[in-house]
Structure formats: C-alpha cells, structure tokens
Amino acid sequence: MSIVSAVPEDAGVVARLQVAFADEFDSPTPSVDVLEPRFRRLISDPAGTVLFAGSPPEPDGYAVVTFRPTVYCEGPLAVLDELYVRPGLRGRGIGTKLLAAAIDDMRRRGGGEMHINVDEPDTGARRFYERHGFVNIEFGGDGRMLCYIREFG
Numbered sequence: 001m002s003i004v005s006a007v008p009e010d011a012g013v014v015a016r017l018q019v020a021f022a023d024e025f026d027s028p029t030p031s032v033d034v035l036e037p038r039f040r041r042l043i044s045d046p047a048g049t050v051l052f053a054g055s056p057p058e059p060d061g062y063a064v065v066t067f068r069p070t071v072y073c074e075g076p077l078a079v080l081d082e083l084y085v086r087p088g089l090r091g092r093g094i095g096t097k098l099l100a101a102a103i104d105d106m107r108r109r110g111g112g113e114m115h116i117n118v119d120e121p122d123t124g125a126r127r128f129y130e131r132h133g134f135v136n137i138e139f140g141g142d143g144r145m146l147c148y149i150r151e152f153g
C-alpha cells in the first residue's frame with residue numbers, strides 16, 4: 001500500500017471521503033458539492049496537502065495537512081486537519097503510514113511542530129496519537145492544553 005499526494009482532479013474523491021468520515025461520527029458537514037471546490041483550492045495551494053493511502057478513485061484513507069508560518073521553528077507549523085481510514089481497514093497500520101508521510105512532508109518543508117485537534121471521547125484516536133508521541137500537556141507544565149473555537153457565521 002503506497003502513499004500518494006492528491007492532485008486537484010482528486011478533489012471529488014477527497015470530498016466523498018470527508019463526508020463518509022463525518023457521517024460515521026454523526027458530525028454535520030457540507031455536502032460533496034460544496035466540499036469539492038474547497039478541496040480543489042486546498043490541494044492547489046502550496047500551504048495545503050492531501051495524502052491518500054492507496055490510489056484514487058478508491059483510496060483506503062486520507063490525511064489533510066495545512067501549513068502556516070510560525071516563529072516557533074524555522075519552517076511552517078503543520079496542522080493535521082483530517083486523518084481517516086475506511087472502517088473495515090483499520091488496525092492494519094494504514095493510519096500509521098499516513099501520519100508518518102504527513103510528518104515527512106512537514107520535515108521536508110523545514111517544519112518542526114504538528115498540531116492535531118482530537119475530540120475527548122475519541123479514545124481510540126487519542127491512543128493512536130499518544131502512541132506516536134503526541135501529547136496534550138504542554139512540555140514542562142501539568143495542565144491540559146485546550147482548543148478554544150468561536151465561529152463567525
């Protein structure tokens with residue numbers, strides 16, 4: 001199973017995976033029609049990347065990573081926006097390969113830090129990230145880091 005970078009023409013494939021991800025967790029999501037042009041823009045933007053495990057049109061999973069300038073390290077700060085493996089294929093190392101490829105991409109850009117937002121009840125995903133070295137306690141501190149969000153409609 002190989003990891004490949006999506007091209008703008010793959011935007012529809014990514015949009016359908018994104019909707020499948022949201023549906024599995026009963027999360028509200030824009031429709032494929034709305035997401036497809038957004039993913040095309042993101043994939044076309046040097047500050048965004050989508051990785052597939054396996055090949056389109058039926059990849060096994062995907063990761064979405066965005067990059068922004070930061071003063072915390074020389075290169076960009078990476079945000080892992082999405083990581084998803086199709087339900088029947090989990091527990092076979094595909095998520096690990098996608099995460100490793102996302103980290104490799106960040107390091108090639110000179111980045112040194114990756115952020116991930118995880119829902120507290122999603123204990124499977126939390127265990128997965130913790131096993132890969134991610135923490136939710138600031139280094140040297142003892143309180144949990146929290147993510148504050150405000151939506152501006």
Ligand SMILES: CC(C)(COP(=O)(O)OP(=O)(O)OC[C@H]1O[C@@H](n2cnc3c(N)ncnc32)[C@H](O)[C@@H]1OP(=O)(O)O)[C@@H](O)C(=O)NCCC(=O)NCCS
Pocket residue numbers: 082083084085086089090091092093094095096097116117118119122123124125127128129
């Ligand atoms: C989290 C996820 C990407 C991991 O991918 P994966 O291919 O199953 O991961 P790997 O095979 O490399 O590693 C297996 C680990 O994934 C985690 N995991 C989370 N949900 C899992 C599931 N339903 N089945 C199997 N493993 C799962 C576990 O930590 C598991 O390790 P364990 O042996 O301690 O249970 C995948 O389970 C998934 O798509 N989950 C739903 C979407 C999600 O929660 N994404 C993260 C959002 S922040």
